[in-house]
Amino acid sequence: MKYLSETALRASALGVALMATTASVALAEKAVTIGLTADPSHLYPLAGEELSSNIMYYHIYDPLVKRSTDLTFGPGLAESWENVDDTTWRFKLREGVKFHNGNDFTAEDVVFTVEKARESIRPDLVANIASISAVDDMTVEIKTPKPYAVLPNDLAELLILDKEYTTEVGDEKMDREPMGTGPYKLENWTKEEKLVLSAFDDYWAGEPKIDTVTFRPITNPATRTAALLTGEVDVIQDLAVRDVDRVKSEDGFEVITRPSLLNLVLAMDMREKSPTIEGENPMTDQRVREAIARAIDANAINEIVMNGLATPSDQFVPESHIGHADGMSFREMYPVDIEKANELMAEAGYADGFTMTLDATNNRYVNDAQIAQALASMLAKINIDLELNIMPKSNFWGYIRVPTENSSFIMSGWDVPEGDAGSMYGALFYTRDKKEGYGQVNRGSYSNPELDALVDKADATPSIEERDAYLQEASKLLLEDIPMIPVHYEQDIYAVRDGIHLEPRVDKFIWAFDMDVAE
Amino acid sequence: MTGYIFKRLLQMTLVLWVVSVIVFLMMSFTGDPVFMVVPIDATDAEIAQARRLLGLDQSLFVQYGRFVTSLVQGDFGNSYVFRQPAMALILERLPATLEMVLVAMALALVVAIPLGVYAGANPNSRISRTIMAGSLLGISLPGFWVGMVLIFLFAVHWGIFPSSGRGDTAEIFGLRVSLLTADGWHHIILPAVTLSLATMAILLRMTRAGMMEVNRQDFMKFARAKGATRRDVLYKHGLKNALIPVITIFGLQLGDLIAFATITETIFSWPGMGKLLIDSIYRADRPVIVVYLMLVALIFVVINFLVDIIYTLIDPRITLK
Numbered sequence: 001m002k003y004l005s006e007t008a009l010r011a012s013a014l015g016v017a018l019m020a021t022t023a024s025v026a027l028a029e030k031a032v033t034i035g036l037t038a039d040p041s042h043l044y045p046l047a048g049e050e051l052s053s054n055i056m057y058y059h060i061y062d063p064l065v066k067r068s069t070d071l072t073f074g075p076g077l078a079e080s081w082e083n084v085d086d087t088t089w090r091f092k093l094r095e096g097v098k099f100h101n102g103n104d105f106t107a108e109d110v111v112f113t114v115e116k117a118r119e120s121i122r123p124d125l126v127a128n129i130a131s132i133s134a135v136d137d138m139t140v141e142i143k144t145p146k147p148y149a150v151l152p153n154d155l156a157e158l159l160i161l162d163k164e165y166t167t168e169v170g171d172e173k174m175d176r177e178p179m180g181t182g183p184y185k186l187e188n189w190t191k192e193e194k195l196v197l198s199a200f201d202d203y204w205a206g207e208p209k210i211d212t213v214t215f216r217p218i219t220n221p222a223t224r225t226a227a228l229l230t231g232e233v234d235v236i237q238d239l240a241v242r243d244v245d246r247v248k249s250e251d252g253f254e255v256i257t258r259p260s261l262l263n264l265v266l267a268m269d270m271r272e273k274s275p276t277i278e279g280e281n282p283m284t285d286q287r288v289r290e291a292i293a294r295a296i297d298a299n300a301i302n303e304i305v306m307n308g309l310a311t312p313s314d315q316f317v318p319e320s321h322i323g324h325a326d327g328m329s330f331r332e333m334y335p336v337d338i339e340k341a342n343e344l345m346a347e348a349g350y351a352d353g354f355t356m357t358l359d360a361t362n363n364r365y366v367n368d369a370q371i372a373q374a375l376a377s378m379l380a381k382i383n384i385d386l387e388l389n390i391m392p393k394s395n396f397w398g399y400i401r402v403p404t405e406n407s408s409f410i411m412s413g414w415d416v417p418e419g420d421a422g423s424m425y426g427a428l429f430y431t432r433d434k435k436e437g438y439g440q441v442n443r444g445s446y447s448n449p450e451l452d453a454l455v456d457k458a459d460a461t462p463s464i465e466e467r468d469a470y471l472q473e474a475s476k477l478l479l480e481d482i483p484m485i486p487v488h489y490e491q492d493i494y495a496v497r498d499g500i501h502l503e504p505r506v507d508k509f510i511w512a513f514d515m516d517v518a519e
Numbered sequence: 520m521t522g523y524i525f526k527r528l529l530q531m532t533l534v535l536w537v538v539s540v541i542v543f544l545m546m547s548f549t550g551d552p553v554f555m556v557v558p559i560d561a562t563d564a565e566i567a568q569a570r571r572l573l574g575l576d577q578s579l580f581v582q583y584g585r586f587v588t589s590l591v592q593g594d595f596g597n598s599y600v601f602r603q604p605a606m607a608l609i610l611e612r613l614p615a616t617l618e619m620v621l622v623a624m625a626l627a628l629v630v631a632i633p634l635g636v637y638a639g640a641n642p643n644s645r646i647s648r649t650i651m652a653g654s655l656l657g658i659s660l661p662g663f664w665v666g667m668v669l670i671f672l673f674a675v676h677w678g679i680f681p682s683s684g685r686g687d688t689a690e691i692f693g694l695r696v697s698l699l700t701a702d703g704w705h706h707i708i709l710p711a712v713t714l715s716l717a718t719m720a721i722l723l724r725m726t727r728a729g730m731m732e733v734n735r736q737d738f739m740k741f742a743r744a745k746g747a748t749r750r751d752v753l754y755k756h757g758l759k760n761a762l763i764p765v766i767t768i769f770g771l772q773l774g775d776l777i778a779f780a781t782i783t784e785t786i787f788s789w790p791g792m793g794k795l796l797i798d799s800i801y802r803a804d805r806p807v808i809v810v811y812l813m814l815v816a817l818i819f820v821v822i823n824f825l826v827d828i829i830y831t832l833i834d835p836r837i838t839l840k
Contacts, residue, residue, distance in 0.1 A: 393555075
């Protein structure tokens with residue numbers, strides 16, 4: 001019996017193989033297998049977000065505004081848009097777009113998506129939309145609560161759902177059998193094993209070059225490298241730092257790196273009294289903050305802890321962003337200088353230093369625990385006794401949460417894929433509890449009326465140029481005031497086999513539509 | 520026998536209840552699951568909304584009450600991360616783990632018993648010493664290291680086996696099984712070998728110790744004297760009497776491997792349920808952890824029950840009360 005079933009299987013496998021060969025001869029099917037660090041948790045964009053899910057979302061769905069590989073913004077499902085007045089936007093939708101089930105994409109779907117998002121676990125996606133209405137089948141009108149120049153950038157994260165299908169199947173089924181307008185549709189998904197996408201031939205931006213994309217979750221970094229070297233996968237995400245040389249030395253493979261958007265920053269407490277510091281809080285004095293900045297050697301951290309695979313950050317946001325101050329660099333303003341740092345400490349009256357605790361993670365950023373240790377030895381040189389409080393990320397976010405009752409000095413990362421410093425400055429540096437939706441992550445309790453005014457002005461203008469000018473001024477002010485020390489951008493490391501064309505995206509979202517396979 | 524089964528069931532219910540309470544309490548120390556779900560710059564209102572959607576806006580006591588109430592109605596709760604029934608998430612991954620563990624345990628038995636009997640019967644031969652030294656390695660080498668070495672040698676270097684994943688599966692009774700396809704076997708060998716090594720070594724040493732003990736007994740000499748072949752003496756008379764402790768350990772190891780094959784699964788990216796447990800712990804996904812550990816407790820209780828029954832089959836002098 002067993003024999004019989006095995007022969008039957010073999011016979012059918014042979015049949016499939018034969019069919020596959022004939023098909024490949026006729027069409028030259030292109031396929032690629034990608035090894036990811038984790039299986040996606042969701043395929044329904046309003047159910048949550050993490051990197052693997054995000055990667056799937058952008059294959060299956062489309063946003064109104066498309067974010068390119070290097071963070072420029074252009075037409076997606078919306079063909080064009082204009083400001084009717086300071087707070088009203090009109091988006092002209094693309095004609096002839098179809099969902100994978102053949103339904104037409106219309107303004108109703110956009111309105112539905114916005115309303116659905118508001119009720120979901122991701123209301124932040126539509127936080128800057130006061131109301132939305134369909135003007136006609138192919139036009140939507142969006143009102144913002146206040147003038148908001150970067151609304152299109154925000155909309156790049158809102159993926160449009162099919163109203164009819166989503167209403168019919170419900171949230172839970174959307175997570176398993178998603179329906180969008182994206183370049184790929186879901187073929188099958190075996191959890192933790194593989195997720196197969198196939199090209200959507202009617203895609204509005206043209207038929208995808210690669211016909212079948214298979215994603216495999218391979219959590220263990222060494223196994224991921226092995227899977228690439230054995231040819232089981234063509235591309236891997238997050239090549240382990242220690243495997244970089246190994247893969248480079250091997251014939252037929254290529255290592256691709258690019259600085260990510262994730263800026264590792266150190267937030268300093270600015271309250272008179274800080275939870276882990278006895279007596280007065282020295283960090284209320286700008287000279288102490290400058291001394292700390294001068295004692296931290298970002299280049300040394302890069303070379304010793306990160307194996308050269310980080311990029312020391314010059315500001316709080318990357319150069320590509322709105323609000324990056326032209327020509328200014330934190331590293332040039334405060335070069336490593338222990339002598340100067342000690343002088344500043346003495347001037348501020350802390351020649352003998354003080355003791356405080358650094359809160360950091362051990363499983364969130366690349367080599368985070370080692371970086372924390374390096375910081376402790378660097379600050380010891382200016383007599384700051386840095387105690388380390390290192391914990392897994394599941395505890396961390398709740399522990400450091402505003403009103404930050406436990407922390408004086410926090411290491412965490414921040415990225416702004418919207419390409420604009422405004423949201424970061426509003427969340428991280430705006431005075432706490434002054435305005436709804438501002439200062440909610442201001443963990444250092446920084447408060448500077450000048451900065452608040454600049455952020456207010458930036459958020460009140462409908463002009464991108466003016467916004468950029470205000471935010472640049474804000475950047476300058478922050479770089480001088482040092483409420484936070486930028487350390488470095490992590491680098492994203494990919495490895496591919498020869499013949500695969502991959503241009504990594506700044507936001508890390510691998511997108512097969514932009515990839516190609518040599519024939 | 521009925522009384523025995525009833526007693527066992529009662530014990531089991533108690534164990535499951537204790538597990539659920541402990542896990543519920545422990546999880547309140549491992550971080551707030553809401554922060555694993557919302558974006559890092561979420562406002563208070565957004566966090567409150569997420570908390571409400573996940574049912575985390577109530578006190579721990581009320582949450583536990585809700586959990587138990589739905590439990591007796593057969594609802595094990597939804598994962599915070601996946602927003603899907605926790606039980607379904609686990610059961611979906613159970614077959615993959617089970618088949619890997621079964622192959623590993625079969626492998627362990629087939630290798631360990633004969634070698635153990637041989638080493639027990641001939642404690643001083645050179646082969647026995649080699650076997651014992653090998654078993655020591657099997658116990659002391661950590662599984663993740665063995666796994667990595669096997670991948671390096673057999674997948675990367677020689678290209679005999681694939682490095683990871685589960686391969687093709689065939690469907691039988693609605694379950695996806697890879698043991699029915701050649702590709703499935705091709706994929707299962709390395710993880711199963713990795714998983715079996717430690718158990719193999721322990722079983723081997725237990726068998727050997729049992730055999731050495733039994734060999735000193737008078738009935739072994741009598742059996743030989745009455746004319747039974749050496750092989751019959753060893754396997755029919757000797758092994759049967761040496762087997763009780765081996766079976767006890769076998770049962771415990773079986774439960775252990777099903778529940779905590781996590782490391783092997785992670786290394787070979789085997790889509791089993793151990794990996795789900797680790798991921799859930801990282802994400803503070805309490806419903807999954809609770810159901811998982813309750814299921815594991817259940818598996819242990821059932822296996823031990825079966826082991827008890829096997830005792831009576833091997834040694835009729837043992838009765839279950």
